[in-house]
Amino acid sequence: MTPPTPVQVEDGDLALFTDLYQLSMTQAYWKEAMHERATFSLFFRKLPPTRRFMLACGQQHAAELATRLRFTDAQLASLAGTGRFEPAFLDWLREWRFEGDIWTLAEGTPVFANEPLLEVEAPIAQAQLLESLILNLVQLETVLASKAVRLVMAARGRPVVDFGMRRMHGVDAAVRGVRAYRVAGLAGTSNVLGGLRHDLPLSGTMAHSYILAHDDEREAFRAFARHYPGTTLLVDTHDTLEGVRKVIELLNETPGVDVKAIRLDSGNLDELARGARALLDEAGHGEVRIVASSGLDEWQIDTLIDAGAPIDVFGVGTEMGASTDAPVIDLSYKLVEYAGTPRVKHSPGKINLPCRKQLYRRLGDDGRYAGDVIAMRDEPDIPGVPLLRPLVIGGRVAPREMALAEGARERVRDALEALPVPLRQLAPGEADYPVTLSPGLEALRRRL
Amino acid sequence: MTPPTPVQVEDGDLALFTDLYQLSMTQAYWKEAMHERATFSLFFRKLPPTRRFMLACGQQHAAELATRLRFTDAQLASLAGTGRFEPAFLDWLREWRFEGDIWTLAEGTPVFANEPLLEVEAPIAQAQLLESLILNLVQLETVLASKAVRLVMAARGRPVVDFGMRRMHGVDAAVRGVRAYRVAGLAGTSNVLGGLRHDLPLSGTMAHSYILAHDDEREAFRAFARHYPGTTLLVDTHDTLEGVRKVIELLNETPGVDVKAIRLDSGNLDELARGARALLDEAGHGEVRIVASSGLDEWQIDTLIDAGAPIDVFGVGTEMGASTDAPVIDLSYKLVEYAGTPRVKHSPGKINLPCRKQLYRRLGDDGRYAGDVIAMRDEPDIPGVPLLRPLVIGGRVAPREMALAEGARERVRDALEALPVPLRQLAPGEADYPVTLSPGLEALRRRL
Numbered sequence: 001m002t003p004p005t006p007v008q009v010e011d012g013d014l015a016l017f018t019d020l021y022q023l024s025m026t027q028a029y030w031k032e033a034m035h036e037r038a039t040f041s042l043f044f045r046k047l048p049p050t051r052r053f054m055l056a057c058g059q060q061h062a063a064e065l066a067t068r069l070r071f072t073d074a075q076l077a078s079l080a081g082t083g084r085f086e087p088a089f090l091d092w093l094r095e096w097r098f099e100g101d102i103w104t105l106a107e108g109t110p111v112f113a114n115e116p117l118l119e120v121e122a123p124i125a126q127a128q129l130l131e132s133l134i135l136n137l138v139q140l141e142t143v144l145a146s147k148a149v150r151l152v153m154a155a156r157g158r159p160v161v162d163f164g165m166r167r168m169h170g171v172d173a174a175v176r177g178v179r180a181y182r183v184a185g186l187a188g189t190s191n192v193l194g195g196l197r198h199d200l201p202l203s204g205t206m207a208h209s210y211i212l213a214h215d216d217e218r219e220a221f222r223a224f225a226r227h228y229p230g231t232t233l234l235v236d237t238h239d240t241l242e243g244v245r246k247v248i249e250l251l252n253e254t255p256g257v258d259v260k261a262i263r264l265d266s267g268n269l270d271e272l273a274r275g276a277r278a279l280l281d282e283a284g285h286g287e288v289r290i291v292a293s294s295g296l297d298e299w300q301i302d303t304l305i306d307a308g309a310p311i312d313v314f315g316v317g318t319e320m321g322a323s324t325d326a327p328v329i330d331l332s333y334k335l336v337e338y339a340g341t342p343r344v345k346h347s348p349g350k351i352n353l354p355c356r357k358q359l360y361r362r363l364g365d366d367g368r369y370a371g372d373v374i375a376m377r378d379e380p381d382i383p384g385v386p387l388l389r390p391l392v393i394g395g396r397v398a399p400r401e402m403a404l405a406e407g408a409r410e411r412v413r414d415a416l417e418a419l420p421v422p423l424r425q426l427a428p429g430e431a432d433y434p435v436t437l438s439p440g441l442e443a444l445r446r447r448l
Numbered sequence: 449m450t451p452p453t454p455v456q457v458e459d460g461d462l463a464l465f466t467d468l469y470q471l472s473m474t475q476a477y478w479k480e481a482m483h484e485r486a487t488f489s490l491f492f493r494k495l496p497p498t499r500r501f502m503l504a505c506g507q508q509h510a511a512e513l514a515t516r517l518r519f520t521d522a523q524l525a526s527l528a529g530t531g532r533f534e535p536a537f538l539d540w541l542r543e544w545r546f547e548g549d550i551w552t553l554a555e556g557t558p559v560f561a562n563e564p565l566l567e568v569e570a571p572i573a574q575a576q577l578l579e580s581l582i583l584n585l586v587q588l589e590t591v592l593a594s595k596a597v598r599l600v601m602a603a604r605g606r607p608v609v610d611f612g613m614r615r616m617h618g619v620d621a622a623v624r625g626v627r628a629y630r631v632a633g634l635a636g637t638s639n640v641l642g643g644l645r646h647d648l649p650l651s652g653t654m655a656h657s658y659i660l661a662h663d664d665e666r667e668a669f670r671a672f673a674r675h676y677p678g679t680t681l682l683v684d685t686h687d688t689l690e691g692v693r694k695v696i697e698l699l700n701e702t703p704g705v706d707v708k709a710i711r712l713d714s715g716n717l718d719e720l721a722r723g724a725r726a727l728l729d730e731a732g733h734g735e736v737r738i739v740a741s742s743g744l745d746e747w748q749i750d751t752l753i754d755a756g757a758p759i760d761v762f763g764v765g766t767e768m769g770a771s772t773d774a775p776v777i778d779l780s781y782k783l784v785e786y787a788g789t790p791r792v793k794h795s796p797g798k799i800n801l802p803c804r805k806q807l808y809r810r811l812g813d814d815g816r817y818a819g820d821v822i823a824m825r826d827e828p829d830i831p832g833v834p835l836l837r838p839l840v841i842g843g844r845v846a847p848r849e850m851a852l853a854e855g856a857r858e859r860v861r862d863a864l865e866a867l868p869v870p871l872r873q874l875a876p877g878e879a880d881y882p883v884t885l886s887p888g889l890e891a892l893r894r895r896l
Binding site: 006008014020027029034038040079084124132137139170172192196197202203205206207210213224237238239335344346348 | 452453454455456457458459461462464465466467468469470471472473475476477479480482486488509512513516526527530532572576579580583584585587588591611613614615616617618619620621622623624638639640641643644645650651652653654655656657658660661671672675676685686687714715766769770772775776778779782783786791792793794795796
């Protein structure tokens with residue numbers, strides 16, 4: 001029997017994780033001896049209609065990975081098998097390394113339409129080959145972090161936990177998703193591999209199957225609480241408030257038993273949380289907290305908190321993991337400069353900004369973001385803080401810059417404070433955040 | 449410097465790709481010496497509102513993988529580090545193997561609400577541990593195959609090609625997505641790794657960056673056509689019909705040049721396709737085909753074909769890759785039997801079907817699907833073809849059954865013929881396909 005096809009993609013496979021045309025164009029550049037430096041800029045043209053900002057996430061991850069891409073002999077043999085590539089080109093690919101520069105926003109930076117998240121500057125055959133990989137990697141983490149931060153905002157300080165791995169699009173989405181969730185400020189995840197790899201606390205209770213495998217719910221609670229002191233018990237398998245009463249019995253009758261929380265996973269969460277809270281408080285168990293899950297999104301959390309539902313922790317799965325209101329952003333990776341000349345595609349009704357750029361953010365007197373300016377990279381006298389920084393120089397990661405990714409969670413927390421108030425609302429609205437072009441960029445754009 | 453964290457998840461990492469509670473419950477079963485056999489059933493409760501059927505996909509893939517799951521020493525050390533697991537349990541996990549049975553539908557089977565896609569029967573500590581992995585793997589391929597088949601239906605025989613890797617949720621989604629697309633009947637993919645691994649022809653043209661990197665569009669066309677005889681040229685970088693005229697000039701002026709197609713990627717595709725077709729035909733180049741892309745979905749393809757747009761090939765990305773109308777299905781993996789006793793959760797307003805099952809599909813006199821019956825596994829005298837088959841027996845994959853996955857593409861093609869006509873419409877509608885419970889299952893359900 002042949003060995004089974006691997007199901008997952010390893011880091012070493014990623015050189016072939018590209019659209020065919022990237023390889024075709026790269027071979028064409030090679031044949032035409034087009035080795036001049038090119039700059040590609042990563043941006044999105046508009047915010048999803050349900051959003052007021054996005055959190056840029058994944059761009060440092062992607063840039064670091066770009067420096068590690070290599071073509072193996074096995075991969076080159078696969079490419080040879082397609083009949084599309086010349087042996088001399090495949091030999092050249094064997095030596096291919098990314099030796100250019102990558103400037104990025106710090107992970108967790110709030111970002112708006114047309115702003116550069118990342119710019120790659122390298123010989124064109126190096127910069128072109130990164131396109132598909134960068135788009136895929138950055139879109140995933142940006143989509144997920146941008147959704148998760150809405151849950152965090154809606155919960156107003158109460159912990160939000162990721163229960164979504166089963167509803168996410170594949171393994172990579174679920175595992176790298178935890179990285180994005182960490183940046184966005186989630187308190188924990190049920191995803192063991194994701195949590196261990198990306199340093200987010202693990203969280204989990206029990207499933208209905210555990211209750212059902214026992215002949216009696218009471219017995220199941222007793223056994224689980226004995227195994228896991230300080231655990232959370234799932235009370236809705238048969239009847240939620242009956243389940244709560246059984247937890248109270250267990251607490252009252254068994255000395256030393258320690259139940260930290262109960263979990264509601266169905267029904268009217270506001271009503272059931274109040275009922276459960278009342279039963280627990282009457283029984284003198286004010287210390288037992290209430291975890292709620294069951295199809296929650298940011299709007300439901302907002303409504304539950306407005307209504308005063310006594311829920312202490314929110315578990316969120318499907319809506320966050322699939323980001324159903326905005327599952328994609330139209331990220332573009334566009335050639336903006338080649339051989340020292342600005343380049344731009346003419347698209348009716350679309351803004352395409354030529355040349356290497358820098359993004360400046362101004363703070364108002366109140367310490368809040370007052371507006372952004374998109375400028376030419378080296379344009380002088382632009383007010384504000386320059387946000388694009390050189391993460392990769394000459395194919396090498398600058399360790400100090402990479403370390404900045406570590407602070408992404410704190411950066412997002414601070415950014416949420418610094419966002420103008422209208423931008424922190426869940427409801428969509430007119431883009432009220434000023435993003436302008438610098439005089440130099442505006443003049444260049446008009447000239448082209 | 450510490451080595452970089454891997455970005456991707458390898459097959460060998462998948463034992464930890466699970467919700468924490470699966471491991472907590474497994475340890476609890478182990479401590480309670482609950483080693484009886486359990487059956488878990490995989491199904492969804494309702495079709496997405498925009499759909500009339502789903503294509504079950506990924507369940508054979510997932511079952512095969514289950515037989516290969518192992519816990520490595522490094523993984524066990526990580527689990528030990530969480531402080532949640534006893535050393536003796538971790539020793540037991542080191543020897544953990546899936547030794548049970550898995551019955552599945554064949555890949556590519558049309559499936560309806562409440563029907564079992566897969567059933568796992570094993571000692572409960574084996575069957576429970578597969579839940580999160582199976583849900584994640586099967587959901588992805590089922591969501592993507594079910595969306596892709598709509599594109600194939602809309603295109604009515606014209607080829608549909610996957611251009612979506614950059615908009616999909618991560619690397620695993622994009623690569624395993626190609627497997628689902630192959631099953632659904634797509635003609636090709638731009639995704640090199642996905643296409644090579646899952647045997648779908650590679651497809652690709654050029655990007656706007658290639659045109660822009662040249663000083664002149666004409667020059668770029670000439671160079672690319674010389675490198676790639678029979679290629680497709682992207683004509684919309686500056687002005688689409690001007691681009692077509694340049695392709696015609698190239699064809700007329702350069703003996704031996706061979707351009708198979710042009711690609712339109714923006715604007716009014718119907719109008720531009722007619723304009724391009726007219727120009728090409730007038731110039732005697734009726735052999736040059738027209739590929740269209742640019743935010744297409746099944747509805748737009750349907751409209752373009754209805755309107756008579758002379759488009760020969762459709763390239764589809766975002767809408768298919770993110771399945772924006774139905775990005776998730778609410779797959780459940782529920783305990784239905786333990787220690788020989790049927791189990792069922794009481795959920796107001798939900799149907800939960802106890803016990804091991806079989807799914808039967810009846811064909812009408814016209815050769816079309818006439819209705820399904822969900823029955824107890826060994827219930828006699830149920831009319832129709834039994835669709836669940838034993839893929840894994842005693843922890844071993846039955847090679848003959850696994851080989852059936854190879855025929856999935858042909859099976860889907862046949863299934864589309866056999867679907868009742870209303871189910872083949874793109875528009876949502878009342879579920880008009882009869883799915884009933886067998887007398888035995890109905891009686892058991894009432895009794896519980």
